[in-house]
Amino acid sequence: MKLSNTFKTTVASIGLAASLAATAATGETLNYAIGFPPGGAASDGVNEFNELLSSEGDIKLKVFELSLLNLKETPPGVRDGLADAGYVLTAYYPAEFSEMNLASEMSMLSTIGTPTPSAGAVMTGVIAEYVMLRCPECQVQFKRENQVFLGGVGTSEYINLCTSPIRSTADLQGKKIRSSIASMGRWAESLGATKVTLPGNDIYEAMSQGVVDCAMVSAPELGNLQLFDVTKYITTNVPGGTFAAVGALNLNLDTWQGMSPESRARLITMAPHNSAMVTVNYSDNATTDLAKAKDMGIEIIEASQELRDATEAFVKQDLEVIKENFANDYGVENIEEKTATIIDLIEKWKGLTAEVYDDKAALAQLYEDEIFSKISVDSYYMD
Structure with missing residues (x-):
């Protein structure tokens, strides 16, 4: 795999590539x-x-x-x-x-x-x-x-950080949701949302500019990726996983x-x-960041039982999709x-x-x- 031009430019711009490539662990x-x-x-x-x-x-x-x-x-x-x-x-x-x-x-x-x-x-x-x-x-x-x-x-556990509220499956219809894990992206699509794939470092800008409505991440990414300022609503309990x-x-x-x-x-x-x-x-940090978010006026929403039941049903069905994808797409034996x-x-x-x-x-x-x-x-x- 060749390095992308962006990757090369990024490393060169900080002036460290030559010294780090030439020198392994020192002392x-x-x-x-x-x-x-x-x-x-x-x-x-x-x-x-x-x-x-x-x-x-x-x-x-x-x-x-x-x-x-x-x-x-x-x-x-x-x-x-x-x-x-x-x-x-x-x-x-x-x-x-x-x-x-x-x-x-x-x-x-x-x-x-x-x-x-x-x-x-x-x-x-x-x-x-x-x-x-x-x-x-x-x-x-x-x-x-x-x-x-x-x-x-x-x-x-993964939750949804959003710019508009997600309380039930109906609220997911047409929403653009950032996903980093394929199975979670399929979860979003199965419930009527659109999956958007982008790196974690790009979530802040994507939410602030309306490119995505929600980001499926863990609560500490509120601090890790400085998402407090662009999050208005948080829906817990879904999609789950980690x-x-x-x-x-x-x-x-x-x-x-x-x-x-x-x-x-x-x-x-x-x-x-x-x-x-x-x-x-x-x-x-999930506990402390959710408490901080509440203090900042971000609404914390617990997913409805209907949404949670739909999520559990999806997870059970999706196992066969995971098997098929990894066997066919990546040749996992x-x-x-x-x-x-x-x-x-x-x-x-x-x-x-x-x-x-x-x-x-x-x-x-x-x-x-x-x-x-x-x-x-x-x-x-x-x-």
């Missing part, structure tokens, strides 16, 4: 790109993780918050060594990361059936276990993109293989804390076996996270015990 300091501005759930979580990471040992991150690569630029930027590591949204590249995206596309199953206090904590565990322990094809794709996957995150198509600590493969075994081992040990810190931040594994993992992680979903240390320990402790530093992405 075990990794240049880390995250396409969010400072002060949100994701950026704060990464910085909190970096403080813990650098408190013991020689390895640390140099975090670039929206100053090196934006969200869409980060996957090819990590691949090409413009950053040593980054916050990679795999959904922006559906074919390149189709194996992992299959699991993330099924996230709406986490908010139907067995209740869970945090779909984000559930899907963080599901994605990490699936990619790192159950899906060798996932690792093949990451290697092909010259990257190493070291855990993900799950946002709080954005889990995230490599929260993806490393450039050449950088990874050039590190000392001790540094690689420390990253494997510490990575669960990154996942837990960002995921719990999303859950906590053994689709029945893989989707069955993911469904089982969702139920497993609903149970595992029920009591620790809001405790960063306990959640990190859970991810460590169930997943990261089973990774070999000598073999993980080393062949």
